Amino acid sequence: MIEVLPQFNSTFSIDCILFGFDEGELKVLLIERNEEPFKDWWALPGNLVIENESLDQSASRILHELTGLDNVYMEQFHTFGDIGRHPQGRIISVAYYAMLRLGGDKALKPVSTYAKQAYWINVKELPKLAFDHQKIFSQGLEKIKRRIKHQPIAFELLPEKFTLTQLQNVYEVILGKKLDKRNFRKKMLSFNVLKDLNEKQKGVSFRAATLYRFDKRKYGKLFGKEITF
Amino acid sequence: MIEVLPQFNSTFSIDCILFGFDEGELKVLLIERNEEPFKDWWALPGNLVIENESLDQSASRILHELTGLDNVYMEQFHTFGDIGRHPQGRIISVAYYAMLRLGGDKALKPVSTYAKQAYWINVKELPKLAFDHQKIFSQGLEKIKRRIKHQPIAFELLPEKFTLTQLQNVYEVILGKKLDKRNFRKKMLSFNVLKDLNEKQKGVSFRAATLYRFDKRKYGKLFGKEITF
DNA sequence: ATATAACGTGTAAAAGTTACACTAAGTAAT
């Protein structure tokens, strides 16, 4: 709410935590900076907001520039505006996280027109990050830990067709604890949001598991309920 | 994360939803605008962020200017940055909610140096609001509905000493449903975060209830647990 | 003394959560 128009202008930016799930590990896309400040440091991808785009559009653009993907699940989670957070001036940053499907047929490789390098890094092996990105990352991770219990965001990390074991792995790696297989399946199936595809995994060693698909139509029931594992 | 410094500057503002609980009702502090745009409309209190203050400081300042209070429970909950949200230009607004103790001895009256008028308004009788404040308010209310189940924010709306019935009223009015008295007490006491003061209400008609105080030391146990009513 | 209105308490049924271990099925190697 504004009484008088601008006395003070600030620059604002978007920072994104792009989560991916690959080979049983939770990964995050980091870039290696090519410019001062923090040249050669790892950082979360981000950019300035352009005049005629909304915050959400800006976040989607950043993601698209890095990965070529559209229509990815993204959520704004916090805005960081401490005075000293950027050495070159007052920059306020709106932070988003996104959940990407790395798995499936083609492994997703970031396109680094954007920075020197961009890599998928295991969240357990996180390097030091530029600016206050460490704090941003921690808060984002806490958010998805919490949100995965209420909303079906785990599916966003998996290919369209997935097995119950894969789904359980996503929960385990995000929540940071082992879950009981029988209890997990019982509970997950009880929500009636998984469609059994009557189809088996292909090309795996050993016994193939049944494939499921997340059924968006039935999702309403689940929304907002606490899921306990 | 910034590659090149500012191509585009915007104005940042803070909007605050100040919640209060009074006479069994959930109230919100609204101001009547004194200037264009939206002159004479109701709006959430807010202001521009000043150059050398953080977002949190700015929110506290707005609250202080309106109410004279400090050290109030405030949380940032979302940032609104759609292109057309302000008729006079690109203004991005970081939204906070706060929980105030209206009750107790002295009723809290807003000081309106700030705008034409400022009033505590029952959230059930909300007028039309300026800008996108309707949307901001709805999202804020949803947030506290959710957060009251996880965190002891209900206490923030009550005087330091309160009765279980008052506490139940806060839950009921925020969640929008009646709760069972026995179950509520059983559950609330089971958390061991309420200290029985061995003291009774004074100056009430009819039987006086026992007063309790929220025990911050024991609060850790409660944090993050789902509370179901 | 009496009427009033809110206070404060317990239990049993139902639902949900937890802990726990083996057989089935498909692959790979010999």
Add this chain to the structure above:
DNA sequence: ATTACTTAGTGTAACTTTTACACGTTATAT
């Protein structure tokens, strides 16, 4: 073809939590 291996897939009983439900007690006001 047999065997060894690895993951898939399944049920039950104990325990915990949640829900539904009603009445005697106590302080105040008249």
